[in-house]
Amino acid sequence: MKIQRVRDYVVDNLGYALNPKSIAVIGASRCPNKVGHKVIDGLNKWGYKGKIYPVNPRCDKVAGLPCYARVCDIEDEIDLAFIAVPAHLVYAILQDCVAKQVKIVVIATSAFKEIGRGDMQDQLTQYCRDHKLPLIGPNLVGMGSPIMNFNCGFIPYLPCVGPVALISQSGANLLAALGTSQKDHFGMSFFVGLGNKADVDFSEFIAYADNDENTRCIAVYIEGLDSPEAFLDICQKVHKPIVAIKVGRSPIGVKAAFAHTASENTNDDKYYDELFAKAGVIRATTWQQFLDISLALGTMPPLKNDNIIMITNGGGSGLLSCDHFDRLGMPLKEVKDISAGLAARLKAYMPMFGSVLNPVDISGTASVTQYKGAFMQAMRDPNVSGVLGSICPTAVTDVHAVALAAIEVYEKCKHLNKPFVMECQGGQECQDAIMLLRDHGICAYPTAEQAVEAMVALRKYGEIIEVKN
Amino acid sequence: MKIQRVRDYVVDNLGYALNPKSIAVIGASRCPNKVGHKVIDGLNKWGYKGKIYPVNPRCDKVAGLPCYARVCDIEDEIDLAFIAVPAHLVYAILQDCVAKQVKIVVIATSAFKEIGRGDMQDQLTQYCRDHKLPLIGPNLVGMGSPIMNFNCGFIPYLPCVGPVALISQSGANLLAALGTSQKDHFGMSFFVGLGNKADVDFSEFIAYADNDENTRCIAVYIEGLDSPEAFLDICQKVHKPIVAIKVGRSPIGVKAAFAHTASENTNDDKYYDELFAKAGVIRATTWQQFLDISLALGTMPPLKNDNIIMITNGGGSGLLSCDHFDRLGMPLKEVKDISAGLAARLKAYMPMFGSVLNPVDISGTASVTQYKGAFMQAMRDPNVSGVLGSICPTAVTDVHAVALAAIEVYEKCKHLNKPFVMECQGGQECQDAIMLLRDHGICAYPTAEQAVEAMVALRKYGEIIEVKN
Numbered sequence A, B: 001m002k003i004q005r006v007r008d009y010v011v012d013n014l015g016y017a018l019n020p021k022s023i024a025v026i027g028a029s030r031c032p033n034k035v036g037h038k039v040i041d042g043l044n045k046w047g048y049k050g051k052i053y054p055v056n057p058r059c060d061k062v063a064g065l066p067c068y069a070r071v072c073d074i075e076d077e078i079d080l081a082f083i084a085v086p087a088h089l090v091y092a093i094l095q096d097c098v099a100k101q102v103k104i105v106v107i108a109t110s111a112f113k114e115i116g117r118g119d120m121q122d123q124l125t126q127y128c129r130d131h132k133l134p135l136i137g138p139n140l141v142g143m144g145s146p147i148m149n150f151n152c153g154f155i156p157y158l159p160c161v162g163p164v165a166l167i168s169q170s171g172a173n174l175l176a177a178l179g180t181s182q183k184d185h186f187g188m189s190f191f192v193g194l195g196n197k198a199d200v201d202f203s204e205f206i207a208y209a210d211n212d213e214n215t216r217c218i219a220v221y222i223e224g225l226d227s228p229e230a231f232l233d234i235c236q237k238v239h240k241p242i243v244a245i246k247v248g249r250s251p252i253g254v255k256a257a258f259a260h261t262a263s264e265n266t267n268d269d270k271y272y273d274e275l276f277a278k279a280g281v282i283r284a285t286t287w288q289q290f291l292d293i294s295l296a297l298g299t300m301p302p303l304k305n306d307n308i309i310m311i312t313n314g315g316g317s318g319l320l321s322c323d324h325f326d327r328l329g330m331p332l333k334e335v336k337d338i339s340a341g342l343a344a345r346l347k348a349y350m351p352m353f354g355s356v357l358n359p360v361d362i363s364g365t366a367s368v369t370q371y372k373g374a375f376m377q378a379m380r381d382p383n384v385s386g387v388l389g390s391i392c393p394t395a396v397t398d399v400h401a402v403a404l405a406a407i408e409v410y411e412k413c414k415h416l417n418k419p420f421v422m423e424c425q426g427g428q429e430c431q432d433a434i435m436l437l438r439d440h441g442i443c444a445y446p447t448a449e450q451a452v453e454a455m456v457a458l459r460k461y462g463e464i465i466e467v468k469n
Helices: A010-020 A035-046 A085-100 A118-130 A171-184 A202-211 A228-237 A251-261 A270-280 A286-301 A316-326 A342-347 A368-380 A399-416 A428-439 A448-468 B008-018 B035-046 B089-099 B120-129 B171-185 B202-211 B228-237 B249-260 B269-281 B287-299 B315-329 B342-347 B368-380 B399-416 B428-439 B450-468
Strands: A021-028 A051-055 A080-083 A103-108 A142-147 A150-152 A161-170 A188-193 A217-222 A242-246 A309-311 A386-391 A418-422 B022-026 B051-055 B080-083 B104-107 B141-145 B149-152 B163-168 B189-192 B217-222 B242-246 B282-284 B308-312 B386-391 B420-424
Touching: A010 A103, A010 A142, A010 A188, A010 A286, A021 A035, A021 A085, A035 A051, A035 A150, A035 A242, A035 B104, A051 B189, A080 A085, A080 A150, A085 A103, A161 A202, A171 A188, A171 A286, A171 A428, A171 B315, A171 B428, A188 A202, A202 A217, A217 A286, A228 A270, A242 A270, A242 A286, A251 B315, A270 B315, A286 A448, A286 B450, A309 A316, A309 A368, A316 A386, A316 A448, A316 B171, A316 B249, A316 B386, A342 B217, A368 A386, A368 A399, A386 A399, A386 A448, A399 A418, A399 A428, A418 A428, A418 A448, A428 B171, A448 B287, A448 B450, B008 B104, B008 B141, B008 B189, B008 B202, B022 B035, B022 B089, B035 B051, B035 B141, B035 B149, B080 B089, B080 B149, B089 B120, B104 B189, B149 B269, B163 B171, B163 B202, B163 B287, B171 B189, B171 B287, B171 B428, B189 B202, B202 B217, B202 B228, B217 B287, B228 B269, B242 B269, B242 B287, B282 B287, B282 B450, B287 B450, B308 B315, B308 B368, B315 B386, B315 B450, B342 B368, B368 B386, B368 B399, B386 B399, B386 B450, B399 B428, B420 B428, B420 B450
Parallel strands: A021 A051, A021 A080, A080 A103, A161 A188, A161 A217, A217 A242, A309 A386, A386 A418, B022 B051, B022 B080, B080 B104, B163 B189, B163 B217, B217 B242, B242 B282, B308 B386, B386 B420
Antiparallel strands: A142 A150, A142 A188, B141 B149, B141 B189
8 A cells, every 4th residue: 555655663663574583473373284384384494593472262282382362362572473364354363463562564364455355455554554563465475584594484495695685576486586596596685575565665675675784785576566656765765776677567467467466557667667767776677687687786886887898718608798788788898998008918818819809808718817817907907897707618618717716806806896797608517606606796697698787787876876976 | 601502512411510420630639638639539528439530640649549640541431521730731631631532621720710811711611612522610619419429529518419400600609508408408409610601601501400300490699691692592491490699780799700700790780680580580689598499499389379378376477477478579368368268267276366367377375286277278278379387486386296297288288289388487496397397398497588488489480480381
């Protein structure tokens, strides 16, 4: 439901949803397949250190814990109430939560506005707002933080630790990102599914993420924006990069977004392009791009201008890249036009048939020493604002050693505050190198175009902060 | 160098490059890092069953094999001469090859036209053409076929067996595809690097691939097209889908393409859009799309019309997909507009809060039985031309079992000749499911948009064969 602006009492209490000392699971169940059971399982499995209080009037014990008939019966203070009871019982439960002075409620239950029960949902929202009790959901999958070993919901993964806060309206896509996080070392600070967002809005989680010391990039998946004014207002104030993906552009997508999370899309897609531009939010088109750009903005400083040097041992990879830079409206410049002496210095690190155009092609015979020298020359050149390194395995390429060289160069040049993006295209050893690079804070990708999109996003954020400052 | 049209003597002899009974390695070397050594290593390592004859006047033995001073000294017939001698020696070697009546020559050596020695390269071409000796290269990485366990060049991978013939002008990108093939089960029939393509042209390998019984899709990576007329002519005649990626669109890309493979790009990028459209070639934009579309066209029949049903357990994945279908100009239709009774039949396989719009959202609680039933209903409906299945792991999803169900449905419905494309977004179990599906001939992808692009390409090919027939 619409809000005019970010509400302080909501933002102040969001920490109770991501780092609660005590959780009441209302609708706790002995049946292993029920949400009311899985949430307790998940909390225990992933290492939650706080207290868990199952609530269910028809059980004595759930998951080995004593079960309470009502939340009011619990002696302890309750930070978070996780509600997984049938939809028609939720209102009464909220009354209990208010009486108990619970700090925040999360409603996992479905079958509200998304199936036509908008009135029933609005009644919950109004009740919570009247009592200043922030409500997350309903119709959501959960939330958590790998830093806290906290996984609260019915979520089969905990992501690896990293800089991206993921705020998603879709449960399925949130879970996909969490799975990808483990598999592809895409690190997160926290994650939350917002579902129907009856009360707590994107903008309030964005405000929270801005204050969160572990978050360096805020990634938002949107199906519908009830409160564009609040969103615009907070995005303009935030000091961290924000990446958004917004779905529901097609006529059938508008219907599907409603059926999914009761999202209403009365504005056309261009409206969102303009809103995001005004808000200083970088819009991603595809899911892969959403993840890739978020990783880049979470790990690298912004790009000050478009003086980028690309260094590769594969001419083909260089061509895919320079075409994609052109396609995205940020064509590569020739090395000689970026820095007068650089071409000559780079030539020391390539064979006679290499090329110092840009992409700089140090050729398929490139050794680790040549890679390291070329990377270092480019990074240290004061006229260069960012370096895109590319590894293409040939019969003589030691992919792992080149990745280590890249990490060494990056560590030595960190104080220069320049983006260093890597691409490594090929088989398993390339995937391993990408993971190694990511684990050392370098954003690395398996295709040329993904690396280029990362660079372009870093420049876009550079432009956004020029306007903001 | 330009050809007017595909030459029969070239196409007839290309089999000697991909399935030779005997190979002379001219420039064979005892030094393990030299191409003239690596090629022999690679042939042996990957299981080449034919005869290898090292040629080098300064060695007695290479890799344990007796070494010949000149190719003419070998008593046996030579199918393929693989040349890895310095550029200035190549012409004399070619004279020997003609004298020996070698069937085809492959020149790995670099430093010809791409560094300004166009005359030197043209001289080789003219000599070979005068003597009807097909020349592949120079400046290439090699070729091979996993079906023959044949890996001839300096190539660290052999791909897995499958339907795609990959014809690439870039060595680095060819190697990337071969590495990806192993890692992501992207199957190939054969692969070849064309390098500077001084003589043998894309069009001749396309003609060869059309005759090759193991190839179902022809994938071509192009840096420059010397002979667009021959290309157009053969593509219009071919009976298999062709996917092309063409780089060198940007001003700096034009220079880089020349520096890389001496490719001359005098036409702008739109020229290629038009040429490919006229030729019935599907153009890919990014490398990932190039691989994804090639896999789809290699494994699935074309899509007869746009009556596609998408079935997912994740509303968010459905939204990403229906937006992307819309973006690509092929919006999803509602289920009720595709087939009158289908929605009612699908409802039997989802909970009350599922959606039969399209995407069909069988919800995060979907069981294997529900998946199987929904897939089967959609595949068997005579009004449905193709099905896009999507698996989003929730806490109750058995990803592996759903993949097996998809395989079962596909096997039962194969005779219907409809595309069945799968998407599986998430962690390692999703990657495993994608590999399982691919191993059973179903094209499957890790993101919604990739699956959509595959479907759209299958429709494009449907349109192309409607025009051809």
